[in-house]
Amino acid sequence: MTETQAPAISISNLTKFYGSPKGRRMKALENVTLTVGRGEFVSIIGPSGCGKTTMLKMVGGILGWDEGSIEVLGKPVTGPGPERATVFQSFALLPWMTVIDNVSFGLKVRGMAKPERYAVARKLLASVGLADFETSYPRQLSGGMQQRVGLARALAVSPQLLLMDEPFSAIDAQTRLILQTDLLDIWSKTDLSVLFITHAMDEAVFLSDKVVIMGARPGHVTDIIDVDLPRPRTEETRRDPRFVELTGFVWDRLRGMIQQDERAA
C-alpha cells in the first residue's frame, strides 16, 4: 500500500497499561485494532472507563502505549502532529484570551505571525457562526458557543484528522442536535477524517459511517457497525426507521455489557 492510500488512522493490537499508586499495573486497553479510512467519520461508544479517552490521547500523540502500533496517514505516531487536532469535552479554552486568540492558538504555537493567524481565525469563526464574537472572552459565551470556538480552533490548523472526545456531552440536548448537523455540514465540505467519542447512541449513529462499540476491563473492541444511512443526514434521518433500528441495536449491545458489569460489581 503506498502512503497516499494509507488510512487516516490505523490502530493495531494496541495494549496500554496504567501504573497504579500501589505499583500494580492496570490494563486499560487490550489488543485494540481499528481503522479510520480517509474522509471517514467513525464514532467510538462504550461504558465509562473502557479506555476511549486513553485511546484518543494516544492517537493525538500526547500519551504513550505498551504494545501494538498507531499509524496516522501511514506514518507511525511519535507525538502530536500538525495533521491532527483535538476538540475537548471541557472545551479547554484559555479564559484569559479572547475568542480570536483562542481560535488562533494552534497557529501561534506553530509560529505564525499575528496578522496571518487572525486572518485564518476570522474565516473559521465565520464558518462556525461566531464572526461577531472575536473580542469576547470565553466566559461570556454559552456552552454551545464555547465548543464552536473549540471546533474553530481545531480546524484553524487545517488538520486532516479531527479527534473529538465527547465534544457535545457538556451541552444541552437541543443545542447539541444543532451542533451535530453543523459539524456534519462542515465535515462534508472538507476531506477531514473524524474520530468521535460519545456516550450517546443516537449521536453516534446520526454522525458516523462506522460505530465502534467497546467493552471494559480491559478496554477492547466488541463490535464495528456500518451505518448505511444516506448522506446528507438531516432532521429526517432521525425519524428514519433504519436510524431507529441501528440506535436500538447499539443500545442492546451496550445494555448487555452494562448489566453484566453491574452484576459483577
Added chain:
Amino acid sequence: MGWLSSLAYRNGPFLLSLAALALLWEVVGRSIDLITLPPLSAVLAAFYDLWASGAVTAPLLDSTLALLYGLVLSLALGSLIGIGMGLSRFVDVALGPYVKAGLSAPMIAFVPVFLMIFGIGPATRIATVVAFSVFIVATNAATAMRASDPRLIEMAHSFGASRWAIFRDVRLPAGAPYFLAGLRLGVARGVKGLINGEVLIAIIGLGGLVKKYGTVFSMDQLYAVILLIVVYAAIAVGLVSAVSRLLVAEEK
C-alpha cells in the same frame, strides 16, 4: 467629587472607627498625664515639625531605596526558585525545605550577620529585605506554576506547543494571581523586615529614628515616626495591590 463620596461610602465604617480611635487617644492622652502616651494632637504636631524640618526626608528616601532594590531582587530570585520548584520535582525536593524553613525562621536573627558581612550601608538593609520577602515570593511562584488546569496544558501539548509556549500562554497567565499575591505579601514582609533591621542597627533609616527618639524618651517624635512607618507600610502594600488589580483586570 463622585469618587470621593463613593470612597467615603465604601470605607465609612473604617473612617468611623478611625475617628473614634483618634478621639480616644486624644482624650486619654490629655486626661492621664503619662509620658508614654502623649495626646494625638501633640504627636501630629511633632509629625508636622519633623516633616517640615526635613528630618525624615533622608531616612525615608534611604529606606525606600533599600526596599525597592530588595524587592526587585526578591522578585527575581524568588520567582526563579519558585518557578523551578513548581515545574520540577527535583528542584522542589532539593530546595523546598530551605524555602519552608526560611518562611517561618525569625529572619531578624540574620541581621547582625548581614551587618558583619556588608557593613553599615545599603547592602545590609537590602539583604534584610530580601531575607524577609524572598521565601514568600518563591512559595507563591511555586503555587502559581502548579495552579494551571492540567486539561489546558494537555490541550496546548496536543497542538504541539513547546514547553516555553506552554509556560508563556498557559502556566504564567493561570498563575498570575498567585504571583501577585506573593508580591503583595513580600512587600508587607519586606517593610517589616527593613524597619526591624533598622531599629536593630539603630543608626539608619526610619528604624534608626525610632531608636533615636525611643532612647531619649522623646515620645511625641517617637509616635510621629511610628505613625509614619505604619502609613508608609500601608501605602506600599496598597500600591502593589492596586497595581496587581490592574494587571489581573487587564488580562481577564
